[in-house]
Amino acid sequence: MRDALVAAAFQLFLERGYEQTTVDDIVALAGVGRRSFFRYFPSKEDVVFPDHERCLADMTAYLAESAEDAEPVGRVCDAARMVLLMYAENPAFSVQRYRLTKKVPGLRASELSVVWRYERALAAYLRGRFAGRPDGTLQADVIAAAVVAAHNNALRSWLRSDGHGDSTTAVDHALDYVKAAFGTPPPAPGRDGPGTGPESGSEDVVVVVSRRGAPMWRVVQEIESALTTQREN
Numbered sequence: 001m002r003d004a005l006v007a008a009a010f011q012l013f014l015e016r017g018y019e020q021t022t023v024d025d026i027v028a029l030a031g032v033g034r035r036s037f038f039r040y041f042p043s044k045e046d047v048v049f050p051d052h053e054r055c056l057a058d059m060t061a062y063l064a065e066s067a068e069d070a071e072p073v074g075r076v077c078d079a080a081r082m083v084l085l086m087y088a089e090n091p092a093f094s095v096q097r098y099r100l101t102k103k104v105p106g107l108r109a110s111e112l113s114v115v116w117r118y119e120r121a122l123a124a125y126l127r128g129r130f131a132g133r134p135d136g137t138l139q140a141d142v143i144a145a146a147v148v149a150a151h152n153n154a155l156r157s158w159l160r161s162d163g164h165g166d167s168t169t170a171v172d173h174a175l176d177y178v179k180a181a182f183g184t185p186p187p188a189p190g191r192d193g194p195g196t197g198p199e200s201g202s203e204d205v206v207v208v209v210s211r212r213g214a215p216m217w218r219v220v221q222e223i224e225s226a227l228t229t230q231r232e233n
Contacts, residue, residue: 005037012029014096018103049114073126084155091163122144142182143182151171
């Protein structure tokens with residue numbers, strides 16, 4: 001019933017336009033009553049975003065189940081990929097919705113509200129992980145916003161291409177920027193292996209000089225460059 005209502009709504013939106021389509025038109029085409037429509041969707045706007053509530057609930061549960069030692073930035077990036085998978089389940093529908101929201105200002109506002117809720121879910125998880133840190137709340141909010149911005153940049157590029165190409169690769173590439181800037185890098189290969197501990201006398205120290213107030217992504221770049229140079233030498 002829910003899927004039938006969504007299909008009927010989008011058929012009419014494409015044929016008549018969103019503003020010209022009423023709830024009565026949708027239920028008539030779907031062959032159900034108004035009560036059935038409002039059992040699934042509070043309003044006509046909600047039929048345009050039928051899957052976001054489920055995805056938001058799944059993402060929130062995924063974050064709540066995180067292990068205590070999970071790297072937090074990587075974890076929220078993985079959570080954001082759940083939204084991508086939702087869009088990729090039905091590329092044709094996702095492209096139709098993208099085109100529709102671009103044309104209807106009210107739908108665009110609804111979409112922004114949904115995006116804000118995703119961002120708040122990511123930030124809530126990070127606030128819990130960063131509790132007690134100096135500027136922990138600020139870090140959580142900034143990182144959550146960066147994850148959403150990176151994800152949406154790649155997602156919208158894919159939607160503008162009518163759903164062609166590899167959406168996963170594009171989103172992974174975008175989220176790698178966030179992890180490079182804010183994430184905790186993994187231990188250097190072999191650093192914890194035999195013969196590499198302090199007792200072996202082979203422990204190396206890398207000193208990086210950066211200007212005061214440099215953005216975190218620049219510091220990360222300088223560290224990566226220093227480590228690469230060290231390995232090559």
